[in-house]
Amino acid sequence: xxxxxHVKGLQxxxxxxxxxxxxxxxxxxxxxxxxxxxxxxxxxxxVKILTTLLKQDGGIATVNGFDVTSMPDxxxxxxxLTGQFAATDEILTGRENLIMIAKLRHLTNLRxxxxxxLNRFGLSDAADRRVSTYSGGxxxxxxxxxxxxxxxxxxxxxxxxxxxxxxxxxxxxxxVKELAAKGTTVFLTTQYLEEAEQLADRIAILHEGKIIxxxxxxxxxxxxxxxxxxYVEKQPTLEEIFLAIIGKKEGK
Amino acid sequence: MEAIKRHFLDDIGIMLGRSMxxxxxxxxxxxxxxxxxxxxxxxxxxxxxxxxxxxxxxxVNYLLPGILLITIASGIAYTSYRLFIDMQSGIFERFHxxxxxxxxxxxxxxxxxxxxxxxxxxxxxxxxxxMGFRSSAGVLSWLAVAGILALFTLALTWxxxxxxxSAKSVDGAGAFAYPLIFLPFISSAFVPTTSMPSVVRxxxxxxxxxxxxxxxxxxxxxxxVVNDLWIALAWCLGILILAYLLAMSVxxxxxx
Numbered sequence: 001x002x003x004x005x006h007v008k009g010l011q012x013x014x015x016x017x018x019x020x021x022x023x024x025x026x027x028x029x030x031x032x033x034x035x036x037x038x039x040x041x042x043x044x045x046x047v048k049i050l051t052t053l054l055k056q057d058g059g060i061a062t063v064n065g066f067d068v069t070s071m072p073d074x075x076x077x078x079x080x081l082t083g084q085f086a087a088t089d090e091i092l093t094g095r096e097n098l099i100m101i102a103k104l105r106h107l108t109n110l111r112x113x114x115x116x117x118l119n120r121f122g123l124s125d126a127a128d129r130r131v132s133t134y135s136g137g138x139x140x141x142x143x144x145x146x147x148x149x150x151x152x153x154x155x156x157x158x159x160x161x162x163x164x165x166x167x168x169x170x171x172x173x174x175x176v177k178e179l180a181a182k183g184t185t186v187f188l189t190t191q192y193l194e195e196a197e198q199l200a201d202r203i204a205i206l207h208e209g210k211i212i213x214x215x216x217x218x219x220x221x222x223x224x225x226x227x228x229x230x231y232v233e234k235q236p237t238l239e240e241i242f243l244a245i246i247g248k249k250e251g252k
Numbered sequence: 253m254e255a256i257k258r259h260f261l262d263d264i265g266i267m268l269g270r271s272m273x274x275x276x277x278x279x280x281x282x283x284x285x286x287x288x289x290x291x292x293x294x295x296x297x298x299x300x301x302x303x304x305x306x307x308x309x310x311x312v313n314y315l316l317p318g319i320l321l322i323t324i325a326s327g328i329a330y331t332s333y334r335l336f337i338d339m340q341s342g343i344f345e346r347f348h349x350x351x352x353x354x355x356x357x358x359x360x361x362x363x364x365x366x367x368x369x370x371x372x373x374x375x376x377x378x379x380x381x382x383m384g385f386r387s388s389a390g391v392l393s394w395l396a397v398a399g400i401l402a403l404f405t406l407a408l409t410w411x412x413x414x415x416x417x418s419a420k421s422v423d424g425a426g427a428f429a430y431p432l433i434f435l436p437f438i439s440s441a442f443v444p445t446t447s448m449p450s451v452v453r454x455x456x457x458x459x460x461x462x463x464x465x466x467x468x469x470x471x472x473x474x475x476x477v478v479n480d481l482w483i484a485l486a487w488c489l490g491i492l493i494l495a496y497l498l499a500m501s502v503x504x505x506x507x508x
Contacts, residue, residue: 051349052349053348053349073256073351076350077351081349083346084342085341087341087345087346088343089270089343090341091273091277092273100269100270104263104347105350106262156349
């Protein structure tokens with residue numbers, strides 16, 4: 001299997017704080033890879049190194065076959081980043097944001113590409129409104145849509161659903177699944193276990209600067225004692241109730 | 253990579269288009285920039301002007317160059333504000349992870365500063381004309397005036413870039429402009445330096461604003477300018493080169 005991302009012995013410290021102490025992992029082409037870890041575990045640091053925003057102190061990282069330190073421009077040609085904070089321009093409209101990115105990627109015949117993205121992300125009606133009037137979920141959707149302009153092969157999503165309401169979170173999940181189905185490699189970080197469980201083909205757990213466990217969900221489950229079978233009456237979670245109620249009202 | 257170099261100017265153009273949209277969508281920034289210098293001009297011409305002896309019969313003519321420099325100094329505060337907002341919002345990270353030259357985003361802000369300051373200055377000159385400003389300068393002299401003003405704007409813009417990138421808060425991003433706005437008051441912009449006590453006078457005569465103001469004033473009144481012009485150009489170029497080098501090193505450190 002070809003690897004889209006290859007990381008070996010990655011190290012990084014900020015002054016005296018040793019954030020990454022030799023991180024190793026590989027991401028298969030076309031798969032969804034989730035990097036799981038608590039706040040401050042160093043997930044964003046890894047994303048920044050892989051997206052050429054930060055230089056590592058030691059170790060090797062290649063993205064799409066290109067070394068991030070020696071060939072950053074080739075890496076940038078292959079990737080797209082949706083950072084932790086929505087990287088949209090508040091004063092421009094949603095459409096203008098997409099057009100700006102499309103122009104920076106030097107695409108021609110922009111209109112159909114932009115209209116298609118607006119449509120897919122449910123932003124057609126809001127396309128000509130300023131982003132400052134968007135809700136958090138809409139902003140996140142636009143943010144991800146901006147990352148898809150020009151069809152990059154590898155997409156980095158740094159905590160894509162942090163701060164979103166349950167509905168918006170499910171929309172983001174749907175998008176991520178669709179992307180992977182079309183062959184895009186998705187690298188996502190999250191602190192929600194459920195998110196990794198829902199989306200990822202492979203999961204790696206980052207803890208105190210090292211990957212302490214990685215594998216498919218089933219492989220990870222095997223690391224723990226076999227499940228006991230117990231019969232418990234299932235109560236709907238509050239989230240399920242919430243989604244069921246508003247799902248009926250909005251019909252989306 | 254070749255493609256990145258080839259598209260460098262296109263990319264700067266896209267960045268310029270973006271921040272010019274910001275300006276035209278919040279016209280208050282241009283109005284705010286123009287209104288304070290206009291108020292100062294009105295105050296000095298119609299309130300203090302009668303008591304100020306400059307040796308010219310038209311005080312608006314005497315005042316205008318200094319007013320234009322104050323306009324530039326307050327205009328560039330918005331450049332560092334806009335840059336600060338970009339650094340905070342994550343949009344710079346998006347640009348930096350794309351296959352475009354890193355400095356394109358910065359140059360977009362710098363060019364926007366030049367264009368928006370030019371707009372403010374045209375507004376100020378129009379108001380000055382209404383207040384009685386008249387110039388005997390020919391086309392070449394006006395071109396020289398525009399050139400000096402553009403160079404001064406560019407030099408201060410790079411100072412603003414440093415402030416915008418290093419600031420920790422929105423207020424900090426704009427605060428550096430206050431001393432710059434104040435500098436013309438201790439120069440030959442409002443009164444001749446000969447009327448000042450010696451210490452103040454030494455400062456006033458040897459700071460950049462005086463030579464720039466004197467050069468502009470001479471050009472606008474059609475008088476020979478040789479000496480002041482070279483000193484003015486030297487100041488502008490010196491500030492420009494220093495600020496540019498420092499800004500670039502801060503930028504590399506912040507965005508590497």
